[in-house]
Amino acid sequence: MTHILQHEIMSPDQRPELNEAERPEVIDLSGQFDMDNDPLWRPNYGVYDRDVLMVKYRKLATILMELCAEDANIEQELEQSLDYINHSYDLFEEKKDTGYDASFAFLVPTRLNSKDTKYSAEIYPYLPILQRVDPLTRQRTFQGMCPAILDTYIQDEQGRKGVMVFTPVFEDMPNDINNLTTTLHITRKIVNDTVDFAHNKLGANIIGLGATLPKYTKLGRTINVPGANITTGHGGTVWLIGETVNKAQESVKGGGSECIGMIGLGAIGASSAEYILDDPNRRVILFDTSTSTAQKAYMKLIEKYGSNRVLMASDIRELIDKSDVTIAAITTPIGMDLDPQLADIDLTCKIIIDDSQPGCFNREEVEARGGSLAWVIGEDMNPSNILTKENGFSYGGWGPVNDKSEIWGCEAEAGSISHREAYDLATTTPISSDIARKIGRICEQSGVRVAKLQSFGQYL
Structure with missing residues (x-):
């Protein structure tokens, strides 16, 4: 029996979409923690530990509540952040039947990094407490998050939905790891873990790679998840x-x-x-x-x-x-x-x-x-x-x-291959103009x- 997606990631009223003027003051907490030597804060990419993550968020909230004692929103932001983490880890660790039978998955890394604030707001609806801290503290707190659902797509004619999945690949990894071979090895492990999650726990047969993920995985050829159809999006x-x-x-x-x-x-x-x-x-x-x-x-x-x-x-x-x-x-x-x-x-x-x-x-x-x-x-x-x-x-x-109906080309490819059942067009090889035109045609047939x-x- 086909299951449709049963879980709301976060309903719109739960997700605080604040503009820049409405966001709380950013407090630099980077000096409060030993970011380079304390195992709690030192980057450990490719390792997913719910308990460690919970400790970091609670430490963060404790300091923020001391510094901003009159701000009643911090406790609520912590609760929302922990709810998202727990829900995501429950799905990732499969502590309960996920109930998912996804039609396709679109995988994306984060653009957030430890120096720039430009792209950090993309995680605030899920982890709102992180909007209060400096870029380094934000990145080190976020690091350790498991692969997780960011959004779902509208149900298709067969009662299935696509899923947009966070892939815990960070821009800071090359500098933090400081070894190209090790960085590539860990990055490929993370992508493989995310594909395994999307295919074996969410049910997606078509897996589309977003942004830099094809580059780090030799166009998806390093991914080894039996039954998953990988496509670069190129x-x-x-x-x-x-x-x-x-x-x-x-x-x-x-x-x-x-x-x-x-x-x-x-x-x-x-x-x-x-x-x-x-x-x-x-x-x-x-x-x-x-x-x-x-x-x-x-x-x-x-x-x-x-x-x-x-x-x-x-x-x-x-x-x-x-x-x-x-x-x-x-x-x-x-x-x-x-x-x-x-x-x-x-x-x-x-x-x-x-x-x-x-x-x-x-x-x-x-x-x-x-x-x-x-x-x-x-x-x-x-x-x-x-x-x-x-x-x-x-x-x-x-x-x-x-942010609902406008999409990237790589996103359109994964969804259109699934919608048109054109599985033979899923590719992990360099794209020729002929293949691009064939994929373009199914994108157009899907309404893109x-x-x-x-x-x-x-x-x-």
């Missing part, structure tokens, strides 16, 4: 990049030039360049900080499309200058204000499409130079809304504007369209 992303380029070109100079800039030639960038060049009227100009990566992509593309349609830039400045539409598919931040090469660049009537998460370009810096910054985001237009989230995971206000151009939670 096909949906490449298709949606192409759709975003089409939409962007409509808004620049009455159509803009047919030369598209491509910064970053990894798995997404190289495939996107190929996808764009399938249109015989378009050319691309390429750049990657790795000369060997750039040369490899360049040679492959000119062999297929000819040297008159594929150009190489010597640097990012040249690439942007020669393109009205530029795509960025990299993970390294680009700070225009601090880069002498880019500080005085004129971006008038230019659009940068940033596929990086966290974003590599700063919207304010791009707009200050006359340009526009768009992220690669689609929208669920299916009448049944099967790719629309029930509660609306908001990414802390730094994600899609409509490119969303209104936007970035950082605001429309252009």
